[in-house]
Amino acid sequence: MSTTMPRPVTDAAALINAPRLRAKLAAAGIDVLLATAPENSYYLSGVFIRTQISIRERLALVIWPLDAAPTFVVCNIEESLARAEGSIADVRTYVEHAETPMSRVVDVLNERGLGRLRIGIERNYIPASAFEELRRGVPEADFVGADALIESVRSVKTEAETSRITDAFLRTEAAIRDAWGRSGAGDTEKTVADRMLFSMLGHGASGLRHMTLASGENTVHAHMTPADRRLRPGDTVLTDTGAHFYGFSSDMARMGIVGTPTKERMDEYTRYREVYVELLHFIRPGITAADVYAHCNAAYATAGLPMTSPHVGHSLTRMAGHENPILHPGCDLPLEAGMLLAVEPSFKPRPDQRYHIEDLVQVTETGSRILTDWSSTDRMIEFAAGSR
């Protein structure tokens, strides 16, 4: 517990890539951005209102005019937090159940003279009913989908963001190694997962984002809850996990082995990992996300590995949600310097066995920089063959 703790965000405004946002809004002819999705309203306000997710109808919305100060609309229950941690001075509230969030948004749009302009909305997030209410409230507005625009703004991280996200990954990686080093045959998956979480908390996490911890045949499920299956000598162990570190989150995967791997397991892992490392080093600006997928596909074919991943990585929000560019065959977005990618091809040689590694890569001006300790994945992490 002696690790230095990550600090709450106190520089929210400095974390926004505001020039990129303004340029893209102007280029799209959008006068006002209305951000409703949690990753977007958090990005623009600097405060993560977690009930946006756990109590989904409690919307927190940012109204972001191209040429004027933004307004933050939150449930009155969250007002004190919005004022204490957020970077937006103009906070408006609604009383949940008595008024809808969108009614307050309509008030603000009309009051600020924004109701007849071109408004960018998240068509992939805004619920059908809320969108109807908005259209009724400002019937003369021109609505345009801005999902891709804001995602594209967020995908190029500021230096401060990169630093915080990298920190979250490194703490997670340390926690995995710490917990696995104290685990072995006879432990249940749940026991190992609990140790990992506790170690992440000790490394400064405020909570878990996701936890896959699977052994043996359970490795084939992508997102199974850690079960009471006990580790046995010879099992592979797979984790895909992440935690929240005061507003910035991780998402990474590592493989383990209980005791000494059989030659078959070792060969499978080594062949997979060689392709993986080549893929990490293939990342560079100018190529598209689909190019990376195609390269991975070809490398799998050359190595004689079956290719089963619909995507092999993704950019990520501060909370480690997937965002574009996503490394799949249909994504023609170019990689740009400053983007972060979680690279994660998967390998399933048999119906009862899957391998998975995931690292964080930064696209630089000239190529890429791997921000996590990829070199340590040259072997699967060893669990004790006997109970420790």
Place this chain on the structure above:
Amino acid sequence: MSTTMPRPVTDAAALINAPRLRAKLAAAGIDVLLATAPENSYYLSGVFIRTQISIRERLALVIWPLDAAPTFVVCNIEESLARAEGSIADVRTYVEHAETPMSRVVDVLNERGLGRLRIGIERNYIPASAFEELRRGVPEADFVGADALIESVRSVKTEAETSRITDAFLRTEAAIRDAWGRSGAGDTEKTVADRMLFSMLGHGASGLRHMTLASGENTVHAHMTPADRRLRPGDTVLTDTGAHFYGFSSDMARMGIVGTPTKERMDEYTRYREVYVELLHFIRPGITAADVYAHCNAAYATAGLPMTSPHVGHSLTRMAGHENPILHPGCDLPLEAGMLLAVEPSFKPRPDQRYHIEDLVQVTETGSRILTDWSSTDRMIEFAAGSR
């Protein structure tokens, strides 16, 4: 760690209140229910696909015809889990990024001859873009909002659901007392929160749902991340927390005090708690949610307490999300036997002090039954005045 662990759900179909669902669909003239929101597709399928929340565009949808077997549409990445844990035999998949979830839904509706019928959708969840795609795909369908209908089905729990949710609350309560009993002045909020989480894991949780752990002036924020503020003698401590226990979750609040309370604090807590207990016992079938709020409002007025809560409790999904009936002034839904309510009025006597308790209450045929250990809240839980 000797607690008996909760078990994964193996009786998913038995957990659905199918007669209530069929009766309400028939009464509304709905031929097919299309469930997209996580709480609904989980309820109907029996498998919680957590990437529905963490990777939001990865929709998991249940097509539930009134008179025929349902179909489950999931991302191919989640197929093995859907088949292993779910109760729906007909699982269809889409390849994310290559095809949209809704394109597969449209295929199924047309293939099964359901595309010209009256289809119930969740207007408060389905994203505007997905709804447009659905309308284009089955242009002759008649769409009707079914948000309230399915919520109303879920709100009356089966016995098995009640048993599992109660179990989740009781484990949470035990974990709070365990962790607080080992904490005291000098501990940071984060240290206490970490102990609570670890204790919840020890009591069988697979992960945290939410964690508010605030002390002193931080108690006024509804949902602040536990901070590095250290507990001081005389501080009140507030938690509102919950965890996931293999598919069923908790949401409860308790108050603590560091050392011996001042008379002022003790009086505040006692006055608040008397109203709270009266409210717990006021719950009964036949009255409306708004009646409960009005009763609470009147009781606060009689006791001379300021009323600042926009709602004073709520029904809850299996994952402990808020659902109707919600105890607020505008909710005229009647309470019915079999409903569970998390009752949680709040009390804020000053700008730097808030009190909050939350218990689980079952509406019975004749009144109510409090399922958590409300009687132990007669005093705030004591933290050691010195570091332990």
